[in-house]
Amino acid sequence: MAEKVTIEEVAEAMYKMVKDTMGMKKWKAMDLQKAAIELFGEDRCDKNLCKEAIKELVNSGRLVYTYFGGSYLEIPHKEGAAND
Amino acid sequence: MAEQMKKYETPLLDELEKGPWPSFVKEIKTAADWNPMANDLLGLLERSYRDKIGHWKHGGIVGVMGYGGGVIGRYTDLPDEFPNVSHFHTMRVNQPAGWFYTSEALRTLADIWDRHGSGLTNFHGSTGDIIFLGTRTEELEATFSELTQAGFDLGGSGSDIRTPSCCCGMARCEWACYDTMKLTYFLTQHYQDEIHRPALPYKFKIKCSGCPNDCVASIARADFSVIGTWRDEIQIDQEMVREYAKNGVDIVKEVVALCPGRCIDWDGETLKIDDSSCRHCMHCINVLPKALAPGKDRGAVILLGSKAPIVEGAILSSVIVPFVKLDDEDSFNDIVELIDAILEPWVEEGKNRERVGEFIQRVGLGNYLEAIGLDPQPEMIRHPRTNPYVFYENYLEEE
Ligand code: HEM
Ligand code: HEM
Ligand code: SF4
Ligand code: SF4
Numbered sequence: 001m002a003e004k005v006t007i008e009e010v011a012e013a014m015y016k017m018v019k020d021t022m023g024m025k026k027w028k029a030m031d032l033q034k035a036a037i038e039l040f041g042e043d044r045c046d047k048n049l050c051k052e053a054i055k056e057l058v059n060s061g062r063l064v065y066t067y068f069g070g071s072y073l074e075i076p077h078k079e080g081a082a083n084d
Numbered sequence: 085m086a087e088q089m090k091k092y093e094t095p096l097l098d099e100l101e102k103g104p105w106p107s108f109v110k111e112i113k114t115a116a117d118w119n120p121m122a123n124d125l126l127g128l129l130e131r132s133y134r135d136k137i138g139h140w141k142h143g144g145i146v147g148v149m150g151y152g153g154g155v156i157g158r159y160t161d162l163p164d165e166f167p168n169v170s171h172f173h174t175m176r177v178n179q180p181a182g183w184f185y186t187s188e189a190l191r192t193l194a195d196i197w198d199r200h201g202s203g204l205t206n207f208h209g210s211t212g213d214i215i216f217l218g219t220r221t222e223e224l225e226a227t228f229s230e231l232t233q234a235g236f237d238l239g240g241s242g243s244d245i246r247t248p249s250c251c252c253g254m255a256r257c258e259w260a261c262y263d264t265m266k267l268t269y270f271l272t273q274h275y276q277d278e279i280h281r282p283a284l285p286y287k288f289k290i291k292c293s294g295c296p297n298d299c300v301a302s303i304a305r306a307d308f309s310v311i312g313t314w315r316d317e318i319q320i321d322q323e324m325v326r327e328y329a330k331n332g333v334d335i336v337k338e339v340v341a342l343c344p345g346r347c348i349d350w351d352g353e354t355l356k357i358d359d360s361s362c363r364h365c366m367h368c369i370n371v372l373p374k375a376l377a378p379g380k381d382r383g384a385v386i387l388l389g390s391k392a393p394i395v396e397g398a399i400l401s402s403v404i405v406p407f408v409k410l411d412d413e414d415s416f417n418d419i420v421e422l423i424d425a426i427l428e429p430w431v432e433e434g435k436n437r438e439r440v441g442e443f444i445q446r447v448g449l450g451n452y453l454e455a456i457g458l459d460p461q462p463e464m465i466r467h468p469r470t471n472p473y474v475f476y477e478n479y480l481e482e483e
Contacts, residue, residue: 028243029283030431055281058150065152067144070436071242071282074145081141082221083163083170 002043010036010045010053015062018075026072029054089120092127096134112204121202121218124168128160139166146173146221148228152282154238155224171220172202176213176239177231178272178279181265182252183208192234200227210305211289212249213239244282245275250292251299253312259369260294261312261382262410268292270416271423285434285443288427295378296366302387302401307440308423309387309401310410314379317359318368324375325355339368383409385463386419388426389441399441402449406463422456429455 014032021027027035033050054073057063063073094109101107112129115122132139143157156174163170177193193214197203201219209215214236219227228238239247248271251257253264271290272279291302294312302309329335335350347361348368355375357368369376386408387401405422409415426440429452434443444452453460 028285028436029281030285033283051277051281051283054283055150055277058152058281061149064145065147065242065282067152067157067242070286071152071244077145079143079145081143081157081159082145083159 002041004046005040005044005049007049007052007056010040010049011056013039014050014053015057018063018073022075026068026074028070028072032073089116089123090127092123092130094126094130097126097130115203119198119203120168121172122204124166125172125202125204125218128162128166128169131162131165140172143171143173146224148224148238151238151280153240153242153244153280156241158218169218172218173221173224174218175201175216175224175227176209176211176241176247177216178237178239178247179208179212179214179249181250181268181272182255183212184252184255189234193231193236196227196230196234200230211239211246212291212300213247238280240279240287242282243284243286244280244288245278245284246287246289247279248272248275248290248292249300251294253292253294257294259297259312259366259378261314261378262294262310262384264292264294264310264312267310267410267416267419270413271419274420284427284431286437286439288440290423292384296364297370302390304390304398304400305392306390306401307388308426309390310384310419311387312378312382313364313385313407314382315407316379316381318357318362318379319377320355320357321375322354325350325372326353328372328375333371339371342367383407383411386422389439389444391439391441399439399445401441403461403463404453404458406461425456 018027036050037045064076066072066074097109100109112122112126116126139160139162141159141161143159146157147155154176158172160166160169197216200223201216204217206215248268250264250268253260289306290308291300291306292310293300293302340348340350344365345361345363347358349356386405388404390401391399430440430443
């Protein structure tokens with residue numbers, strides 16, 4: 001049985017995916033979960049770890065939820081529609 | 085905020101104050117007397133009526149720290165002319181089950197919103213939440229913090245489990261076949277994570293009605309509808325039926341002839357119901373409330389998949405569980421298990437912005453039921469005596 005990755009490792013990997021594809025791809029929570037499980041392998045990473053990692057990223061403010069028809073996770077930025 | 089505010093002429097909006105109905109224009113004007121946001125809203129709205137166009141833009145990124153739901157971003161596209169509605173975000177506040185408040189709680193909510201927003205509210209939105217209409221981005225955290233100190237929390241928005249809602253059920257209504265408020269409170273607490281952290285393909289709404297009158301319209305508006313019902317006989321007080329007849333109710337015309345099950349008989353003395361053909365529509369009970377009542381063996385029917393027409397057309401819910409008892413914590417936990425099973429295939433395979441009802445139409449009800457581990461049953465239909473297009477496997481095997 002492979003050793004589980006930590007919440008921090010999953011969070012770091014997710015943050016990198018979002019950052020590296022910023023402006024090109026919008027990630028939903030489920031997309032990040034699928035990508036992380038694929039990256040670390042099913043025996044080392046699972047749904048609950050992913051859920052906790054996302055919570056961690058959002059609670060620390062590194063990622064924010066956004067809404068464009070559906071809900072996504074993004075790096076905080078000023079959006080086009082925003083007025084001063 | 086006491087500076088001289090611009091006074092807008094609103095001839096078009098004034099038209100909406102005429103007539104016998106309550107008017108939101110009157111309410112906005114009252115708030116506009118002291119609140120600059122409400123005042124500019126009045127000006128902007130008049131302008132929209134003149135231009136015949138809405139002067140709003142959607143914002144997608146505003147919210148409170150840690151949550152992905154509960155705030156809906158809006159900005160005007162005329163910020164220079166109407167600076168006080170430059171931001172006009174809406175907050176959804178989770179309502180108490182059944183919408184019961186003390187006047188003190190209402191005052192607390194109103195005061196918080198007077199301090200931080202336009203002062204305009206909507207009690208309640210069609211989602212069931214308390215709606216706070218219009219504030220600036222920098223006011224969101226302060227409002228949230230005052231709300232939580234007063235014991236309130238934000239509700240759902242976006243691709244999450246939405247704030248569950250229910251009719252007033254047993255608190256006020258003798259027809260409630262289960263405790264709608266208790267179940268709703270239970271589900272709200274259980275799904276806190278899923279309400280605040282959107283992780284679904286699209287929204288998922290839970291609504292609980294105590295009887296088939298369905299006062300929260302769960303059959304049309306909830307992805308997951310719990311509707312109270314009974315499986316024994318309608319209770320009849322013959323003396324009261326005769327009383328109604330004596331007082332001028334035409335039992336044949338108003339009750340017998342309108343029964344969709346065609347299962348009521350009235351000979352002028354005794355009312356007979358063939359309960360095996362009853363559709364549980366509530367009509368006879370609604371017309372003769374003192375004489376008739378739902379049976380004593382009460383529970384609920386669970387339906388799945390309705391939605392209003394937003395991305396695709398409207399869908400009504402279909403029955404997935406014809407009858408469950410809902411009288412203890414165990415039965416509530418069974419509902420949670422069912423919801424989790426329902427969510428799983430949709431979360432895995434659903435497309436972005438595809439409601440669970442649309443997903444079921446795409447993959448087919450038969451395949452879907454198999455995935456969530458329910459057996460097809462004859463009650464899983466849209467209308468009585470129609471074909472659900474489910475293949476009953478053992479039936480095919482026997483051939
Ligand atoms: C002539 C003007 C307007 C008319 C006729 C109108 C009518 C309506 C109606 C019929 C509903 C549906 C109520 C329900 O089913 O629960 C509604 C909902 C709503 N209205 Fe208005 N409205 C008007 C102006 C406004 C304005 C100026 C605002 C904001 C400042 C506003 C904000 C809302 C919101 C937030 C909802 C809730 C939608 C929901 O319940 O999901 N409306 N309106
Ligand atoms: C043509 C313009 C608009 C259309 C067609 C529209 C349509 C709708 C619909 C269909 C809903 C109900 C969604 C649901 O409950 O499933 C809704 C809800 C809502 N809309 Fe709009 N809307 C419009 C403009 C606006 C504007 C200008 C605002 C605010 C400035 C606004 C704020 C809201 C809010 C806050 C809700 C949710 C209210 C609640 O939860 O009860 N909408 N809108
Ligand atoms: S849905 Fe039925 S039980 Fe609930 S308030 Fe309406 S009539 Fe009463
Ligand atoms: S509930 Fe509806 S279907 Fe049943 S007996 Fe009464 S009117 Fe007929």
